[in-house]
Amino acid sequence: MFENLKYEVKDHIAYVTVNRPKALNALSKEVLDELYQAFTMVDQDPEVGAAILTGEGRAFVAGADISQMVDLSGIAGQDMMKQGALVMNHIEEISKPVIGAINGFALGGGCELAMACDIRIASVNAKFGQPEVNLGIIPGFGGTQRLPRLVGKGMGKYMMMTAEMVNAQEALRIGLVEKVVEADDLIPTCEKIAQTIMSKAPIAIKAVKTAVNNGIMLDVKTGIAFEGEACGAPFCSEDRKEGMTAFLEKRPAKFENK
Ligand code: DAK
Numbered sequence: 255m256f257e258n259l260k261y262e263v264k265d266h267i268a269y270v271t272v273n274r275p276k277a278l279n280a281l282s283k284e285v286l287d288e289l290y291q292a293f294t295m296v297d298q299d300p301e302v303g304a305a306i307l308t309g310e311g312r313a314f315v316a317g318a319d320i321s322q323m324v325d326l327s328g329i330a331g332q333d334m335m336k337q338g339a340l341v342m343n344h345i346e347e348i349s350k351p352v353i354g355a356i357n358g359f360a361l362g363g364g365c366e367l368a369m370a371c372d373i374r375i376a377s378v379n380a381k382f383g384q385p386e387v388n389l390g391i392i393p394g395f396g397g398t399q400r401l402p403r404l405v406g407k408g409m410g411k412y413m414m415m416t417a418e419m420v421n422a423q424e425a426l427r428i429g430l431v432e433k434v435v436e437a438d439d440l441i442p443t444c445e446k447i448a449q450t451i452m453s454k455a456p457i458a459i460k461a462v463k464t465a466v467n468n469g470i471m472l473d474v475k476t477g478i479a480f481e482g483e484a485c486g487a488p489f490c491s492e493d494r495k496e497g498m499t500a501f502l503e504k505r506p507a508k509f510e511n512k
Pocket residue numbers: 276277278280281316317318319320321330331332333334335338359361362363364385386389391392393394395
């Protein structure tokens with residue numbers, strides 16, 4: 255189905271694996287196009303409740319494809335930046351949770367791709383960084399905006415100005431990832447998290463995603479007003495009635511995405 259990705263659905267989880275291991279899964283124009291299509295499939299397939307995004311081999315994604323960028327004109331560069339930013343926004347905005355399983359290098363556009371996921375789980379081998387200044391550019395797929403929101407302004411600037419890589423434990427300490435696990439436990443851990451999330455009311459999960467993603471860009475007061483709006487759909491759902499009734503009847507809830 256794809257040339258640069260593996261895409262598989264199992265037990266309601268879509269596995270999206272960037273599959274260019276020889277180039278450490280660098281984001282070529284083609285990979286970006288395919289990622290956009292794959293996450294549209296995740297969004298639209300009613301059989302899919304969550305996605306796990308990872309990379310084949312020893313990298314998650316080592317960045318935008320430098321060999322494709324080297325000869326780009328300024329205008330073509332802007333187009334590429336727009337394409338990358340669009341893909342990251344798409345992943346962030348789809349209605350289903352996306353878990354990044356960070357198995358190795360997550361550099362430049364790869365770190366930005368990881369940050370577009372809702373939750374990041376790192377293997378002990380993972381390495382993160384924004385080395386764009388080594389190449390005479392700056393992060394162009396949302397990194398200057400998403401990184402400081404995750405790790406704070408100082409650490410974000412530190413990483414983007416020094417181009418230093420951080421290992422998985424440091425990424426955990428600064429809030430760039432949520433958990434660090436042994437390499438063999440990476441996918442099982444992500445599957446467990448996906449299953450846990452999928453056992454909840456999907457309309458509520460979608461509303462959490464929307465409220466957090468939009469609210470974080472607003473001042474707290476406006477954000478709380480936004481949260482009020484986002485409460486509407488879950489509160490009006492049949493699943494809300496089921497969840498509350500199940501609690502009172504001391505039984506597990508059976509959610510139907512209604
Ligand atoms: N692009 C293309 N090829 C890459 C690559 C990349 N980002 N990263 C690695 N490769 C390729 C290498 O060229 C090598 O290919 P062959 O020589 O075997 O053909 C192969 O993957 C294996 O890499 P190494 O031999 O270098 O492996 P090592 O273990 O020695 O080193 C490394 C691993 C990850 C430390 C190293 O490969 C590395 O430093 N890679 C580059 C990391 C990087 O700088 N990433 C940031 C890329 S820049 C914008 C648009 C986009 C962006 C910004 C702005 N605008 C238009 C405004 C985004 C920029 C980026 O992401």
